[in-house]
Amino acid sequence: MLLRHTPDEIKERKSLTVNPAKTCQPIGAMYAALGIHGCLPHSHGSQGCYAYHRSTLTRHYKEPVMAATSSFTEGASVFGGQSNLLQAIDNIFTIYKPDIIAVHTTCLSETIGDDLPQIIGKAQVTGKIPEGKFVIHANTPSYVGTHVTGFANMTRAMVDYFAESNGHKTEQINIIPGWVEPSDMHEIKRIAAELEVPVVMFPDTENVLNGPQTGKYEMFPKGGVTIDELISTGSSQGTIALGGLASGSAAKALDTKCKVPCEILDLPIGIKATDRFVDALRKMAGVNVPDTITIERGQLLDIITDMQAYFYHKKVALVGDPDQLISLTEFLVSIDMMPIHILTGTRDKNFEKRIKKITADIPHEVNIASGKDMMLFHQWVKNDPVDLLMGNTYVKYIARDEDIPFIRFGFPILDRVGHSYFPTVCYRGGIRILEKILEALMDRIDRDSTEIAFDLVM
Amino acid sequence: MRSIQILKERKRQIYHKGEEAFEIECEKKSLAGSVSQRACVFCGSRVVLYPIADALHLIHGPIGCASYTWDIRGALSSGPQLHRMSFSTDLQEKDIIFGGEKKLYQALVKLIELYHPNAAFVYATCIIGIIGDDIDSVCRRVAEKKGIPVLPVHSEGFKGTKKDGYKAACEALAQLVGTGSIENRGKYSLNIMGEFNIAGEAWTIKKYYEKMGLEVSAIFTGDGRVDKIKRSHGVKLNVVQCSGSMLHLAKIMEEKYNIPYIRVSYFGIEDMSKALYDVADFFKDNLQIMKKTRELVREEIKAISPEIKKYKKILSGKRAAIYVGGAFKAFSMIKALRTLGMEVVLAGSQTGNEDDYKLLRDMCEDGTVIVDDANPLELSKYCLEKKVDLFVGGVKERPMAYKLGIGFCDHNHERKISLAGYNGMINFAKEVFSSVTSPVWQFAPRKRGGYKA
Numbered sequence: 001m002l003l004r005h006t007p008d009e010i011k012e013r014k015s016l017t018v019n020p021a022k023t024c025q026p027i028g029a030m031y032a033a034l035g036i037h038g039c040l041p042h043s044h045g046s047q048g049c050y051a052y053h054r055s056t057l058t059r060h061y062k063e064p065v066m067a068a069t070s071s072f073t074e075g076a077s078v079f080g081g082q083s084n085l086l087q088a089i090d091n092i093f094t095i096y097k098p099d100i101i102a103v104h105t106t107c108l109s110e111t112i113g114d115d116l117p118q119i120i121g122k123a124q125v126t127g128k129i130p131e132g133k134f135v136i137h138a139n140t141p142s143y144v145g146t147h148v149t150g151f152a153n154m155t156r157a158m159v160d161y162f163a164e165s166n167g168h169k170t171e172q173i174n175i176i177p178g179w180v181e182p183s184d185m186h187e188i189k190r191i192a193a194e195l196e197v198p199v200v201m202f203p204d205t206e207n208v209l210n211g212p213q214t215g216k217y218e219m220f221p222k223g224g225v226t227i228d229e230l231i232s233t234g235s236s237q238g239t240i241a242l243g244g245l246a247s248g249s250a251a252k253a254l255d256t257k258c259k260v261p262c263e264i265l266d267l268p269i270g271i272k273a274t275d276r277f278v279d280a281l282r283k284m285a286g287v288n289v290p291d292t293i294t295i296e297r298g299q300l301l302d303i304i305t306d307m308q309a310y311f312y313h314k315k316v317a318l319v320g321d322p323d324q325l326i327s328l329t330e331f332l333v334s335i336d337m338m339p340i341h342i343l344t345g346t347r348d349k350n351f352e353k354r355i356k357k358i359t360a361d362i363p364h365e366v367n368i369a370s371g372k373d374m375m376l377f378h379q380w381v382k383n384d385p386v387d388l389l390m391g392n393t394y395v396k397y398i399a400r401d402e403d404i405p406f407i408r409f410g411f412p413i414l415d416r417v418g419h420s421y422f423p424t425v426c427y428r429g430g431i432r433i434l435e436k437i438l439e440a441l442m443d444r445i446d447r448d449s450t451e452i453a454f455d456l457v458m
Numbered sequence: 459m460r461s462i463q464i465l466k467e468r469k470r471q472i473y474h475k476g477e478e479a480f481e482i483e484c485e486k487k488s489l490a491g492s493v494s495q496r497a498c499v500f501c502g503s504r505v506v507l508y509p510i511a512d513a514l515h516l517i518h519g520p521i522g523c524a525s526y527t528w529d530i531r532g533a534l535s536s537g538p539q540l541h542r543m544s545f546s547t548d549l550q551e552k553d554i555i556f557g558g559e560k561k562l563y564q565a566l567v568k569l570i571e572l573y574h575p576n577a578a579f580v581y582a583t584c585i586i587g588i589i590g591d592d593i594d595s596v597c598r599r600v601a602e603k604k605g606i607p608v609l610p611v612h613s614e615g616f617k618g619t620k621k622d623g624y625k626a627a628c629e630a631l632a633q634l635v636g637t638g639s640i641e642n643r644g645k646y647s648l649n650i651m652g653e654f655n656i657a658g659e660a661w662t663i664k665k666y667y668e669k670m671g672l673e674v675s676a677i678f679t680g681d682g683r684v685d686k687i688k689r690s691h692g693v694k695l696n697v698v699q700c701s702g703s704m705l706h707l708a709k710i711m712e713e714k715y716n717i718p719y720i721r722v723s724y725f726g727i728e729d730m731s732k733a734l735y736d737v738a739d740f741f742k743d744n745l746q747i748m749k750k751t752r753e754l755v756r757e758e759i760k761a762i763s764p765e766i767k768k769y770k771k772i773l774s775g776k777r778a779a780i781y782v783g784g785a786f787k788a789f790s791m792i793k794a795l796r797t798l799g800m801e802v803v804l805a806g807s808q809t810g811n812e813d814d815y816k817l818l819r820d821m822c823e824d825g826t827v828i829v830d831d832a833n834p835l836e837l838s839k840y841c842l843e844k845k846v847d848l849f850v851g852g853v854k855e856r857p858m859a860y861k862l863g864i865g866f867c868d869h870n871h872e873r874k875i876s877l878a879g880y881n882g883m884i885n886f887a888k889e890v891f892s893s894v895t896s897p898v899w900q901f902a903p904r905k906r907g908g909y910k911a
């Protein structure tokens with residue numbers, strides 16, 4: 001057993017994280033920045049961090065992930081990284097020719113206290129930023145927050161740097177999708193298109209991190225929100241932000257800066273959250289929901305109805321990021337499953353409150369924690385076993401040791417494909433989640449049933 | 459593909475054999491702003507020490523450094539699996555301001571009580587170098603209190619490249635070596651160094667040596683155990699595998715314990731056999747050893763030859779690109795690819811030194827491009843120019859190769875198959891064959907299609 005070292009007894013651990021359920025800010029900033037067209041994310045720090053961030057994103061997407069680094073040396077870490085960044089900006093625009101460089105910090109440059117706006121300003125006045133090109137930044141110290149915070153900060157930077165009000169509002173609606181997969185972003189845009197609502201989505205990693213095999217190596221793939229679109233977000237009639245933690249800050253900034261009113265919703269995972277999303281979109285745009293969408297919803301409902309017996313009171317343990325887990329928990333409760341261990345590595349008071357409310361009527365004790373690690377999660381599972389585990393790839397150790405069916409959900413997924421192509425959001429995504437749940441549960445039933453009880457029809 | 463610009467400063471890190479006088483700049487810091495494929499000091503230390511399975515590996519720093527190195531290497535252990543857990547002090551803002559020593563102390567004590575490891579390694583990440591935690595003194599205090607070796611690894615990322623990380627790891631290991639008993643150590647004993655037991659490779663190599671009549675004392679660090687490392691200074695020879703990650707320790711042991719070392723590579727038929735012969739030669743006072751070695755090599759080669767021939771027939775004339783971490787690995791790779799009848803048209807490394815590149819130049823044919831610390835644009839440019847059929851590289855190169863429609867073979871820690879030894883050569887051939895001749899390339903937009911039967 002790989003995790004044989006996990007003790008059953010739970011003891012308070014303050015100074016120590018064992019098997020983290022989170023990672024650091026810059027990778028989130030990098031992911032968000034990849035959702036801008038023609039953008040090269042840049043890590044202002046030493047080489048290692050960025051190599052890890054790139055490798056992890058590469059493993060998750062099985063796609064080339066481009067980013068540059070300031071390559072800090074000992075000198076830079078004593079005297080500050082200004083000259084590194086200036087040189088980097090110069091080099092990047094010369095060799096790689098992106099439209100925009102999105103700089104994020106690392107723990108190192110944060111601790112040294114590099115002043116990014118000042119450095120970028122200096123690059124501007126010394127002519128290191130060519131005409132029509134941009135450099136933006138987000139502060140992403142990892143000793144504050146997690147990868148989700150980094151995503152939120154970079155998304156907000158897009159607003160801070162670009163959103164501009166042109167004086168009159170357009171029909172357009174901004175959608176900030178939160179930290180979801182390229183496939184999810186596509187699905188959300190598809191729903192908006194079905195409703196015939198013109199939207200601009202940022203960030204948008206569709207066609208960046210799920211690109212086709214072309215025989216060409218494109219440093220800057222087709223997808224991503226363009227700078228013009230980002231500028232136009234300031235004139236949109238409203239913003240829908242999905243996932244409070246990942247998208248809330250950008251949405252509020254847009255409201256303050258350009259008076260674009262926003263609705264901050266849960267990620268549209270599951271039937272209820274998707275209803276709220278579709279409804280908000282409908283109201284904001286003043287349109288009707290077309291039959292096509294009603295049918296999709298009905299199909300999701302149909303599967304839930306058909307298979308209710310299999311869902312009934314199945315115990316589930318969930319680990320992941322707050323925005324995802326809030327909606328997922330709600331979804332599972334709504335189909336009569338019992339999420340009883342729910343843990344996130346990101347500290348978030350609102351998370352605990354929301355989950356508590358959502359699970360209030362579950363006839364079972366529920367463990368909820370934010371800012372904790374996978375070791376605690378494992379201990380919970382040991383002490384009160386479940387029928388199903390859902391979480392990122394690292395949960396596979398627990399699944400194996402405890403012999404519990406496991407569905408990969410969240411970030412990172414290092415050992416399976418599919419997440420970049422098949423959404424888990426909205427009604428269609430709900431169907432996919434159900435398919436996965438049923439497959440996992442039923443495979444287990446098949447595996448464990450006696451020859452006599454082994455059933456053809458389920 | 460549009461032509462790419464090569465920075466003035468980078469031009470000298472690229473060499474076209476046969477077209478220009480040899481001059482390559484290397485061992486330079488990457489340029490700021492480059493999309494380098496390199497990693498950091500900490501990464502170097504972490505990969506070297508990670509396989510020691512009964513030790514505690516605590517990463518002192520913010521969470522990321524620990525998250526990304528949680529069980530990333532397929533270094534197998536036949537016993538304890540403690541190395542596959544991820545432990546971090548997960549520094550928060552107040553720790554950055556007030557220092558993390560107290561937290562480190564508490565974390566160490568708690569972990570040692572919980573897991574009873576035989577030693578603990580404490581990795582300093584970048585930020586520790588900046589906030590100035592005195593990890594040496596914390597380690598000393600915990601060692602005294604808990605009675606096990608607690609070793610600081612000075613692996614602050616910004617202090618150099620991965621290579622410096624190897625060195626830092628070696629220095630930590632050097633503190634363990636020599637602290638155990640070496641009673642009963644035989645006359646024909648050796649340590650295997652620089653072998654990390656990816657996919658069980660160290661086990662293969664160990665078996666060879668045992669068949670030759672030699673005693674393997676410790677493996678650095680594949681399937682590693684603290685106790686064996688402590689008692690590793692009683693051997694007659696250190697056999698250091700190519701990559702150079704353990705060279706520093708071999709040198710320390712030579713100085714301190716008078717143990718000579720030789721450098722070998724276990725990759726490819728040619729180098730594998732040479733390794734065994736070199737070792738046998740070292741113990742030449744015992745004729746039996748050489749005799750057994752000859753038998754072993756003969757038998758092993760005989761066993762794999764027919765299959766290799768089969769692959770060679772199909773792979774002959776195909777072109778390969780190699781981009782590796784340490785240059786030494788590239789040498790064996792070139793020979794192994796030649797065994798398969800393939801031609802290497804692009805060779806590069808993240809961290810080679812001048813001698814490495816000279817050797818590389820001498821090995822390669824005219825027209826071969828040699829690069830140091832390349833970026834993906836350069837790599838892809840040369841791959842297309844040179845009409846490459848196979849790319850041998852690591853995690854960051856794989857998707858690039860695939861996008862171009864080029865076969866790929868992972869030589870790095872992410873591979874699942876053993877490439878060492880004679881059987882490893884078969885595995886390598888199989889992997890190369892399956893990727894280069896994959897029917898998927900018939901759909902690939904790239905003109906030079908794949909293998910047609």
Ligand code: SF4
Pocket residue numbers: 046047048049050052107108498499500501519523582583584585613614615616
């Ligand atoms: S912080 Fe330093 S040690 Fe950690 S990954 Fe980054 S470069 Fe490496």
Ligand code: SF4
Pocket residue numbers: 024025026048049050052105106107108142143519520521522523524583584585
């Ligand atoms: S130093 Fe900070 S930014 Fe770099 S990998 Fe570690 S946690 Fe992440």
